Amino acid sequence: MTRHTTSRRLLLGVSASALLTAACSPSSDTKSSGSKTSPSQSPSVEGKAAAAEGKVPGGAPDGALGVNFNEDPAGLGATQLKALSATWVRGFVPMTPGDLDGDVTQQRAIKALLTAHGDGRKTILSLKFPYALGPTKGPLPTPGSAELKDLLALVDRVLAAVLGKVDILTIGNEPFLETLQEERNKTLNVFYETLARHVIEYRGQHGGAGSGTSLYMGALNHLDDPTGRTPATERWLRFVNKTPELAGVDIHPHVTSLQNAAKYFNYVVPTLRSDQKFLATEFSLVQFWKEHMHDPVSPAFAKRYNVDPGRKVWQVIGDAIQQPFPQAKWNDFISMTQWFDTSRNYLTEQMKAFRDTGKLAVATYGGLQIESMASGWDANKMPWILNPLYANRTVRPGEGGTLGRSVWFEQFRALQKTG
Template sequence: MTRHTTSRRMLLGVTGSTLLAAACSPSPSNDAKASGTTSTPTKSTGPVEGKAAAGKAPGGAPDGALGVNFNEDPTGLGAAQLQALSATWVRGFVPMTPGDLDGDVTQQRAIKALLAAHGDGRKTILSLKFPYALGPTKGPLPTPGSAELKDLLALVDRVLAAVVGKVDILTIGNEPFLETLPEERDKTLNVFYETLARHVIDFRARHGGSGSGTSLYMGALNNLDDPAGRTPATERWMRFVHRTPELAGVDIHPHVTSLQNAAKFVNYVLPQLRQDQKFLATEFSLVQFWKAHMADPVSPRFAERYDVDPGRKVWQVIGDAIEEPFPQEKWNDFVSLTRWFDDSRNYLTEQMKAFRDTGKLAVATYGGLQIESMASHWGADKTPWILNPLYANRTVRPGANGALGRNVWFDQFKALQASA
């Protein structure tokens, strides 16, 4: 992507319904049609209003809600920070690895944070992450009937015992097609996750079923804006979701360059959901758009105003803010004087409109804090997740009263709570 060639209209200015109609996404596969797994998505004539404005459908199911996502690290995201955002939904994930879940699983940091949010009256989403492409469990997926799978399911049961009935949504999987070895991203992956899903469904059935208060989703699909990311395995994933009545829908993670590409995710999954199913977007961002601009020179106006070498690159200026956080005004100027960043300042509002206009969004959650992993080992090739969150707590120094620095999306998030 060349610098400054993406206009605001191309990036953000099209309405959600227009994007969904125009996006170049495939129709359901012949295989899916033949197996009777497609349905027509609910159509919307405009923004979600009425009860959807409160993020709840008449039957109590979420409808168009927006929450905060902390991924694996809730450090610093407490009740005060959530209250400042008027946030009613919170999402995180837990790595399903023994080292992360030794002892009392309720003390694992993500689970503990979500249980605390639940205790404060907030709605919660927990994603179960199975990191077989990295970390201590790197290696092949456990196969049905194996001792390895038996041990894993015992670990799953310990987590389920702690959270079923206390989290509102449980997502089976985090990013399976990124967290599985490349050579197993085929039916091997499908068999593993289908086995997990049936186990979770059976557990919930023994502990209140759908009346437990915990809905089940399969998640989450990545890279659906790329034809290479839509494979026989993703098609089988969607068929399984469609034909399994205990599943409320599917999760997607559109980390993209534009709203048009995010629409491709939605257009892929919606025709393959049942009429009674919805989608989650527990992670979404323009991080791939940010990444394309990291090597741009800093804005000349910003360089002049703050006596910065005009030859410094954007990634270097962000590194300066990580090393010595900026005053809030300086960070605001960095955003407003950086044309491509300023042009996308309404991204959160526009993306949520596109999601809500489908009438099929259950909950979307957006990054809350700049967590430690976003800032560590910063360099030219680092993916700039640090530009996403609502709080700019690692690039902006705290205010006089200790309040965390804020990013450009903060006020939009609050407004979207009131107007959803």
């Protein structure tokens, strides 16, 4: 894989400049949606004050790197975070009744973030609306509907539990993947804009800028593919730009190369106001790993560990899932696999590219090999299991039960010192 260093000069592309012009120009999105403006859609008192001061309520961190656990914080406690020197933690919560029955502070992702907050760490919570899968699969609730009213009541319960206790709240997780294909147009925009206005209004009524929780919209996927840049993504970025209460936008560059990751922030950064930044609450080379799952195992590794040389990479990973390797064997698997070893500085290089834009607020990288990464492992499963900082499902625990570590572990610690 070709590696390169990305600089701010990459942000001067013609397409990005054109998008910046569109983002900052007057928009008729509200009219085109066919919805009427209500009091909750008007700029709030908080928003007017923020616009007058030329800043986003709560400010923004600068180039931080944290740990992401997605929906599953099991096993990622204070001990593991301390070993990483991690100061930021991120997770998401599915906004579905079954996940939030009873006391929402006991929902596992929320509980983990509240615990991290109590330990003095910074936290990010993403609200996930999974309308393309799961128990809520179906059309997005429309403005004024009973379904939307019920959803907003659920949002309010979560906001009551986390406002002022998470540093960043992201409205959405991966909206263009979690919405039915036929609604990934202005229907999606209207839904998420309605959510954002509701959250903004709620925060304005419960502390506003003083609550300590900044608001972002997220997260955008597939921006390295021209087909992922649609009128709906452009409207998404225009909405972020023109809404003074929003601190910025989230991106999830799961890519094949650093060059493709640069396409994400080259597209997004020019659309941000001077007081806005971007998050990258998920990022990885998982698409690159996927391209190599059917490669034969390294001959050197096969010889050293008496492995059938015809065995495929995905099969060796499966062996480690079934019977975790000693740390040295896993390290050899990485270093002897040429395409993986040449990417061993990925985390350092990607963070440099993010930070060189001058617009990164926080990026968070996968912490643990969570259960969903290993379950149902086969030749075609997405190899998320190669991403995390801890190799806890492919490496045997060490002395005192310490978790196995990945090639990224020490890089993460070193990057804390410079972030």
